[in-house]
Amino acid sequence: xxxxxxxxxxxxxxxxxxxxxxxxxxxxxxxxxxxxxxxxxxxxxxxxxxxxxxxxxxxxxxxxxxxxxxxxxxxxxxxxxxxxxxxxxxxxxxxxxxxxxxxxxxxxxxxx
Amino acid sequence: xxxxxxxxxxxxxxxxxxxxxxxxxxxxxxxxxxxxxxxxxxxxxxxxxxxxxxxxxxxxxxxxxxxxxxxxxxxxxxxxxxxxxxxxxxxxxxxxxxxxxxxxxxxxxx
Numbered sequence: 001x002x003x004x005x006x007x008x009x010x011x012x013x014x015x016x017x018x019x020x021x022x023x024x025x026x027x028x029x030x031x032x033x034x035x036x037x038x039x040x041x042x043x044x045x046x047x048x049x050x051x052x053x054x055x056x057x058x059x060x061x062x063x064x065x066x067x068x069x070x071x072x073x074x075x076x077x078x079x080x081x082x083x084x085x086x087x088x089x090x091x092x093x094x095x096x097x098x099x100x101x102x103x104x105x106x107x108x109x110x111x112x
Numbered sequence: 113x114x115x116x117x118x119x120x121x122x123x124x125x126x127x128x129x130x131x132x133x134x135x136x137x138x139x140x141x142x143x144x145x146x147x148x149x150x151x152x153x154x155x156x157x158x159x160x161x162x163x164x165x166x167x168x169x170x171x172x173x174x175x176x177x178x179x180x181x182x183x184x185x186x187x188x189x190x191x192x193x194x195x196x197x198x199x200x201x202x203x204x205x206x207x208x209x210x211x212x213x214x215x216x217x218x219x220x221x222x
């Protein structure tokens with residue numbers, strides 16, 4: 001099904017390594033978001049982007065970076081500065097900042 | 113800062129029984145509230161939002177500003193309702209940033 005595609009489904013990171021999670025959408029949405037989900041903690045916002053070439057920090061941006069060079073793509077890099085990266089990462093998009101968010105299937109990141 | 117509390121981690125009910133998933137929030141302004149649902153092996157998706165005042169799949173939720181609650185209710189639970197339910201809050205002018213609760217796993221037993 002189309003919509004929002006996250007890849008890979010599972011990702012393993014070595015200590016000190018940067019890894020990039022992909023998020024692509026074909027919904028022509030302007031806004032995109034990255035959330036982190038930990039057991040018993042719900043979803044927490046990492047970064048969001050209202051339009052191309054613009055993005056804002058969310059509640060837990062430290063140790064992460066993003067880019068928004070194309071409308072359909074919003075990759076998330078988990079840097080070595082993120083000391084506890086093991087989590088489930090969800091990408092979402094919405095038509096604009098007033099519309100509902102649609103979610104991808106997620107990427108599970110683990111540290112080796 | 114805003115906060116969403118879902119006190120029940122797991123709620124187990126029998127088929128046909130009423131369901132109430134609790135959600136309380138703290139926010140000084142005028143909130144927008146949502147319920148999201150994640151069925152097994154499916155994506156997180158919007159179930160309903162308070163401004164729509166809809167009933168989706170038999171579920172309703174009423175915003176009670178006095179009690180700062182947005183409980184999700186269904187009179188008769190069905191087996192297919194078994195899922196993880198998240199309550200979320202968007203602050204006014206918050207740029208569509210959602211604050212999620214920790215979720216409640218609903219299990220409907222036969």
